[in-house]
Amino acid sequence: MRRRQLFLGLTIAFSALVSSVCCHNVTSGETRTEVNGSAFKFGSFRKQFHRLYEIGSEESDRRHRYFQDATKRHAYLNSFSAAPQSARYGINQFSDLSQEEFRDLYLQAQTSRAPCFSGPKTVGLPAKFDWRQKAVVAPVQNQQACGSCWAFSVVGAMQSVHAIEGSKLEQLSVQQVLDCSYKNKGCSGGSPLWALDWLKQTGVKLVPQSEYPYKAKTGICHFFSQSHGGVAVTNFTAHDFSGQEEAMMGQLVERGPLTAIVDAVSWQDYLGGIIQHHCSSQWSNHAILVVGYDTTGDIPYWIVQNSWGTTWGNEGYVYIKIGGNVCGIADSVAAVFL
Template identity: 80%
Template sequence: MRGGGRRVCAVVVAAVCALLLSPPCCRRVRSDETRHGSNVSAVHFDSFTRQFHRDYEADGEECHRRRRYFRDATKRHAFLNSFSTAPQSAKYGINQFSDLSQKEFRDLYLRASSDRAPLFSGPKTDRLPAKFDWRDRAAVAPVQNQLACGSCWAFSVVGAVQSAHAIGGSHVELLSVQQVLDCSFKNEGCNGGSPSRALNWLKQTGVKLVPQSEYPYKAKSGICHFFSQSHDGVSVKSFTAHDFGGQEEAMMGQLLERGPLTAVVDAVSWQDYQGGIIQHHCSSQWSNHAVLVVGYDATGDIPHWIVQNSWGTTWGNEGYVYIKIGGNVCGIADSVAAVFL
C-alpha cells in the first residue's frame, strides 16, 4: 500500500477506535416524549426489548441505563456503516448486544488472550481451490452460544477438536466445553483464557474430551469433574500454532490440509455486526476473542474467511462472520492453531 493509502487507513482506524472506545452516553423516555426527538430511539428500543426478551422495570435505573446504551449503539452503527459502501461490505446494526455498554461487552465476551506464535515457515499448498468450506463435508458442529461467560477460548478449541474428530471418520459430535472451562488449570474459566494454553493442556495431560451430554455447559466456571482414562472420549495428540501475518494464502492451505483452525482476533467492533464481509473497523493489535475458521471463499469480488463464532445463531450471518482475506483484518492471521488427534 502506498503512503497515502496507509495514512487514510490509519485515520479510519483511529476514528473507529475512538468511537468504539468512547464512554457510553439514555434516559427512560416517557410516552409523551415519543412524539418528539426521541421518538425513533424509543420505538426501536421497545421493539428491541420484545425481540430479545428483555424485562426491565419501566422507570427503573436499569431501563434508564440500557436505553442510553441502546441510543449510543444506534449512533455508532451509523458511523460504522458510513465506511461500508462497497458491495458485500459488513453492515452494523441492532442485535442482542445493543443494550450493553462497550465496556460491558468487552468484559463479558472478549476474554481471550493469545500467546506469541512463531511465523509460519512451511511450504504453501499448490493449486488451492477457489472456495473451500468444511461445513460442506459435514465436519463442523452447529453454532453454540457461550452466553454471559468469557469462554470463547474453550469453544474455539473444542470446535477444532470436534471437527478433527469428524474429519477422521466419525460423525460430528458435540464435546464438552464445560470440561475445558473447569479443568484447563492454566486458564481462568469464564474470566478468559488462551486457545494455545488449552491445547497444550490437552496434549500434555492426555485428557479425553467427553460428550457434551455427559458434562453439559453451564456458562459459569465450576469444579473439574475427572474421568478415568478408560472412559470414552477424544484426546489431542498434538497441535501447531503459527503467525500467518502476510501469509494468508499459506493459512488457506493449512485450513485445507488440517481442518478448521482456531484464531484469536480483535472483535471490539463485532458488538454491532449484522452480516457482510468485514474489511475495516478492526485492528490487528489487540487480540481479545477466539473463533473457529471453517472455510474461505475467493470466488467473489472480496475474498473472505468463513468464521464460526460462539454467540448463537441470532448474531451475524446465523452465527458466522466473514472477514476479508489479505491485510490481516481483525488480526485473523496472528495466532492460528491446528489440531491433530
C-alpha cells in the same frame, strides 16, 4: 493497565467522533423525533430479545442510553460500507450493553504469541472451500455471559478433526475444558493455545457434551478414568500467518478448521456482510473457529464460526476479508492433531 487506558481512550475518542458525525446541525424538532424514534426502537428491541427490566427503572434508563449510543455507532460504522458485500452494523442482542460491558463479558481471550509460519505453501488450492459442506462442523453454540470463547474454539476444532478422520460428528464438552484447564481462568478468560497445551500434556480425553453439559459458569472439574472413552489431542501447531494468508488457506484445507484469536471490539454491532474495516491486529481479544474461505467474488473472505448463538451475524457466522490481516485473524492460528 496500559492496554485498558488505551482502550478507554480510543472509546472516548470514538464516541466523540460519532457524536460529531451524527449530531451536527440537528434542530430541536429533529432531536425530539430522534429520541421518540429511539424509544420506539428500544421497545421493539426489549420485546425481540426478551429484556425484563421495568420501563422507567434506573436499569432501563441506563440500557436505553447504551442503546442510543449503539444506534449512533451504527451510523458511523456503516458510513464506511459502500460496496454491496461490505459489513453491516445495527441492532442485535448486544445493543443495550456499553462497550466496556461487552468487552468484559465476551472478549476475554488471552493473546499467545506464535512463531511466523515458515513451511511450504500448498499448491492447487480450490478457489472456494467450506468444511461445513462436508458435514464435519458442529452447529453454532452460544457461550452466553461467560468468557469461554477460548474453550469453544478449541473444542470446535477437535470435534471437526475427529469427524474428518472418520468418526461421527459429535459435540464434545466445552464445560470440561472450562472447568479443568488449570492454565486458564474459566469464564474469566483464557488462551486457546494454553488449552491445547494442557490437553496435549495431560492426555485428557474430552467426553461428549451430553455427559458434561455446558453451564455458562466455571465449576469444579469432573475427572474421568483413562479407560473412559473420549477424544484426546496428540499434538497441535500454532503459527503467525500475517502476510501469508494464502499459506493459512492451505493449512485449513489440509488440517481442518483452525482456531484463531481476533480483535472483535466492533463485532458488538455486526449484522452480516464481509468485515474489511473497524478491526485492529495485535490487539486480539476473542477466539473463533475458521471453517472455510471464498475467493470467487470481488472481496475474498474467511468463513468464521462464532460462539454467540445463531441470532448474531450471519446465523452465527462472520465473514472477514482475506488479505491485510483484518481483525488480526492471522496473528495466532492453531491446527489440531488427534
